[in-house]
Amino acid sequence: MSVYESTSMWKEVDSYFSQVLIAEDDALITARESARLHHLPPHEVAANQGAFLGLLTRAVGARRVLEIGTLAGYSTIWLARAVGDNGHVTTLEVEPQYAAIAQENLRRAGVSQVVDLRVGPALNSLATLVRKGVEPFDLVFIDADKPNNPGYLEAALALTRRGSLIIGDNVVRDGEVADAASQDDRVQGVRTFLAMLGSDPRLDATALQTVGSKGWDGFAIAVVRTP
Template identity: 50%
Template sequence: MSQEAWTEVDHYLTEALLAPDPTLDAALADSQAAGLPAINVAPNQGKLLMLLAQMTGARRILEIGTLGGYSTIWLARALPADGRLVTLEYEPKHAEVARKNLARAGFADQVEVKVGAAIAALPSLEGPFDFIFIDADKSGYPDYFLWSLKLARPGTVIVADNVVRAGKVLQPGNDANALGVRRMNELIAAEPRVAATAVQTVGSKGWDGFCLIRVK
């Protein structure tokens, strides 16, 4: 199967199972117009995040890596009316686009976008969070996992995206991103307080995967 076929299947699944969504379409269009990289999750992946957060009954969500706020909107849709989401974004330009997208989606009062290095912001946060999505620089994944654990509670679900990296995780060489994913996996495997698995995916975003972690 080719990348073209994977993308066509993703488009079919999206059209078959997801309703048209002008709000999310506008978020993507504004991100593109602002020159943000097209590395947001796919629509079917975004809805998966929303469903997972809903299944956990999440009232407080942490996202590490905002980009233009596309995945943030999906996650915010899982929250009850009194729920809160904190999202961390390194680039001020990305954060500005995200805030506008979130405001248009109706989440300006429920979502806080913190700007700066995530590793600097994480110690200032108050847990626990019920659901945590890690989708930032992969070299930082080991630290993000450890901080997520500190900010979690029993039952918290942590999702780490992009853990296959087109197979580079097998032979990372000097690839800092793949090395970061492998180090995170080692930390997870040695941590008795969590249960975890990882799943490979193919689709419009290529060959990748995610790690699903539950705090015991």
């Protein structure tokens, strides 16, 4: 196996990047470890990916962020710290148990005051936000169940403005995304999501593959051209 195919090498490099570049404090470490302690699925972003989300948030000056998929709140903490004390993060989680764990992690990290954690099916929560006509979000991070990604994107477009960023995680799926005949509804959800990004005239989009502690995956990122 070449170094380019070695998952152990990918993890080693991620670990090195995190040690050299990422300042994970006790609150972030505890949030990450709490997912293992409570047997949550290991779906949270890696430390360097969390830092990347924070940097993107700060780079575009985002003050209002929407996160679809909270889990234990690890990425939520990165986003909340990036928007600052005058910012706001709305995060959506379907599982009450996960939401309770996340709420405690957010409290420990000192960001509860800028986070609105909504529990229930994300499509329902998103429909409520659209119906209420909330202020547009500057950045949307989609990291939940992949079959519903197309619906999440439609809602994101209704909840953003010109210049907003929309980020979709886990779009490579160990390369399965290239298989049009895949019987995996997660793969087909991602494929539909990507097709929508590429064909919608309101968006400029691209996608990048990544390797690391989370395996072979990647993310899509789009800028809203017109609301």
